[in-house]
Amino acid sequence: MLVGALVVATGLATASEPPTPGRHDEHSRFTDQSEGFPPQPRDATNVRLLASDAAEVRAGDPDPSAVGVALDDPQVRAAAGDRVQVVGTEAVGVKGEVPGALVVTLYGHDVAASVLATVVDNTVVAVESIPAEEWQPPMTAEERLRAVDISRDHWLAEGYTRVTDLQGYTIHALRSDGRPYPTRMAYTTFHADVDSRPELVAWVDLTSGTVTRSRVEAAPQDGTSAAPSPRSAGVDAVEHRGHRDWNGWSLDFDLSGRDDGISLSSVTYQGIPVFDRVSMPAMTVFYDHPPGTRPEDTCGPFVDRLGLTGGLTPVYWADDAEVVIREFEQLGETWLEFGILDTLGNYVLYQSWYLSADGQLDAHTFAKGLQCEFDHVHYPFWRFDVDLAGPEDDVITRRLPSGELEVLDSEFDAPADTAVDHEWAVTDTVTGDTVRLAFDDGSWNVAGQVVPEELYTTNVVSGRVVDSREQGAWRLPALVDLGYNDGAPLEGADVSLWYRGFLPHTAEEGPELWHSTGVRMQVELAPRYYPRRPR
Incomplete structure (x- = not known):
C-alpha cells in the first residue's frame, strides 16, 4: 500500500486564461x-x-426470472465460477437479433x-x-x-479518523492504457461533500x-454545504421505458441494462421514420500527467456509462423523478425534454435530449466533479442510427471548401471542422x-452569440455500418x-453517425463548476408530391 504526501496539482489554467469551452x-x-x-x-x-412520478415510466423487469435461469444453467455456472456478481439484464433489441x-x-x-x-x-x-482484462x-x-x-x-487503520465524516x-x-485490470478494481475518493475537492x-x-x-490528495476541506446526492437502488431498479407522441414526433424512450443513458428509438417526425435509435454509449475521461509525474500519481482514465446498473440520482426540480420528461418554452420555441441524472464516482452527470416542434433534436451532457486534483477532458460519444424513411439509401455528406458536397463512401473518422x-x-x-448536424455549445438561441469554429475543432464525426458490435x-x-x-463501404449499407464531443475541465475551476456540450440534429423532410419507391 502506498500512502503518498499531499499531491499538488500542476498544469492548471491561470486566471488570465479564458474559461474552458462549455463553461456556463x-x-x-x-x-x-x-x-x-x-x-x-x-x-x-x-x-x-x-x-x-417515476412509476409512470417504469415498465418493470421484462423477465424477472432471467437471472435465475442464467444462474441455474450449468454452462453459465462453469463459466462464472462460484463467486458471482450479478450486474444486470439487457433487452437485446438490436437489429437482426432474436x-x-x-x-x-x-x-x-x-x-x-x-x-x-x-x-x-x-x-x-x-x-x-470475456477475460476481465479485456472488458468488464x-x-x-x-x-x-x-x-x-x-x-x-x-484509512481508519492508517490513522485518518476524519474519513468517518467524509462522503465516499x-x-x-x-x-x-484504458483497459480493465485483471481483477475487479475500484477507485474511491472521500470528500467533505459532493462539491468539495477529494481529500x-x-x-x-x-x-x-x-x-x-x-494517497492523500488534498488538505482537509471546509465543505460547501452541498447536500449529498441520493441514489436509487441500483441493480434492483426496474427498467424505465415508455412512448411519447408530441408535436409531430413519435418515439419510444428507454433506460435499460445497456447503460447508454436514456435513449430514444423508433423515432419518427411528421410520420416519416428518422432514427432507429439515438443514445450516448459512453463518455471517456482522461486526466493530465504533468512532467515528473507517473500515471499512478494522478488518476484515470475512466469510462462513464450512464444507466441503471449503479443506480440513478433523483432530480429535485422534477419532483425527484429518475427520468425527467417535461415541456417548456424558451425564446418563443416549444421543447420536449428527456433527462437522467447519474453519479459516477464524484462525477455528477446530467444527460438529456431536447426536441423542438420544428424538427430539432438536441443531445446534451452536463458534468461536474473531480476524481483527483489534475486537469482532465471528457469525451462524450453520441450514436445516431439514422433511418430516414427506412434503413436503406442513406448517405453521409460534408460540405467542402469548394462548396461541393462530398459523399463519404467508407467508414471514417474525421475532425468536425x-x-x-x-x-x-x-x-x-x-x-x-x-x-443536418450542428455543434451545440450551450449558446443556441442566445442573442448575439455565435459559435466559433475553434470550439469544435477537437470534435470528431464518424460514420459506421450498423452491426452488432x-x-x-x-x-x-x-x-x-x-x-x-x-x-467497410457505406454505400447501400445501414449507416450510423457518431459524434465525439470535447469537454475540458481544469482542477483550478473546482468540482462544483459545471460544463456542458452537445450536438444538434435538424430534420428536413422533402415534399411528398412524387411517387416513392416501394419498400
Whole structure:
C-alpha cells in the first residue's frame, strides 16, 4: 500500500486564461452555478412535467426470472465460477437479433471474467465469456458501497479518523492504457461533500477485498454545504421505458441494462421514420500527467456509462423523478425534454435530449466533479442510427471548401471542422429527406452569440455500418477515438453517425463548476408530391 504526501496539482489554467469551452456563464442558454444542479434552460416559461412520478415510466423487469435461469444453467455456472456478481439484464433489441432475448451480465471473481448469458423463453441459448482484462461491465451500487467500506477501513487503520465524516464515492478503475485490470478494481475518493475537492483516494481490489494503493490528495476541506446526492437502488431498479407522441414526433424512450443513458428509438417526425435509435454509449475521461509525474500519481482514465446498473440520482426540480420528461418554452420555441441524472464516482452527470416542434433534436451532457486534483477532458460519444424513411439509401455528406458536397463512401473518422461551417448531413437519396448536424455549445438561441469554429475543432464525426458490435453495449476501453472502423463501404449499407464531443475541465475551476456540450440534429423532410419507391 502506498500512502503518498499531499499531491499538488500542476498544469492548471491561470486566471488570465479564458474559461474552458462549455463553461456556463451569463451567455449560456442554461442556468449557471448560481442555480442548482442539474442545470435548466434559462428563462424557460410554461414548464410542465409530463411524468413527475417515476412509476409512470417504469415498465418493470421484462423477465424477472432471467437471472435465475442464467444462474441455474450449468454452462453459465462453469463459466462464472462460484463467486458471482450479478450486474444486470439487457433487452437485446438490436437489429437482426432474436425477439424477446435478454442478456444477463455477470462478473465471476474466481475466473476473472465477464459472462454474458442470452436467455430466450426461460432457456439459456448462448454463453459468452470475456477475460476481465479485456472488458468488464459497469460497477453495481452494491459494489460501489463495498469499495467505500473497504477504503474507509483502510484509512481508519492508517490513522485518518476524519474519513468517518467524509462522503465516499466509487468509480470503476482502469489501467493507464484504458483497459480493465485483471481483477475487479475500484477507485474511491472521500470528500467533505459532493462539491468539495477529494481529500483521500484509494484503489480497491474487490476480488481480494484489499486496498492496493492510496494517497492523500488534498488538505482537509471546509465543505460547501452541498447536500449529498441520493441514489436509487441500483441493480434492483426496474427498467424505465415508455412512448411519447408530441408535436409531430413519435418515439419510444428507454433506460435499460445497456447503460447508454436514456435513449430514444423508433423515432419518427411528421410520420416519416428518422432514427432507429439515438443514445450516448459512453463518455471517456482522461486526466493530465504533468512532467515528473507517473500515471499512478494522478488518476484515470475512466469510462462513464450512464444507466441503471449503479443506480440513478433523483432530480429535485422534477419532483425527484429518475427520468425527467417535461415541456417548456424558451425564446418563443416549444421543447420536449428527456433527462437522467447519474453519479459516477464524484462525477455528477446530467444527460438529456431536447426536441423542438420544428424538427430539432438536441443531445446534451452536463458534468461536474473531480476524481483527483489534475486537469482532465471528457469525451462524450453520441450514436445516431439514422433511418430516414427506412434503413436503406442513406448517405453521409460534408460540405467542402469548394462548396461541393462530398459523399463519404467508407467508414471514417474525421475532425468536425473538415466540413465547412460544420455542415455534415445524412440524406436519403430516394426521398431527399435530410438530417443536418450542428455543434451545440450551450449558446443556441442566445442573442448575439455565435459559435466559433475553434470550439469544435477537437470534435470528431464518424460514420459506421450498423452491426452488432457498435450498436450494443460499449465494449471498448477508455479511448479518445472511436473504434469499430473496418473501412467497410457505406454505400447501400445501414449507416450510423457518431459524434465525439470535447469537454475540458481544469482542477483550478473546482468540482462544483459545471460544463456542458452537445450536438444538434435538424430534420428536413422533402415534399411528398412524387411517387416513392416501394419498400
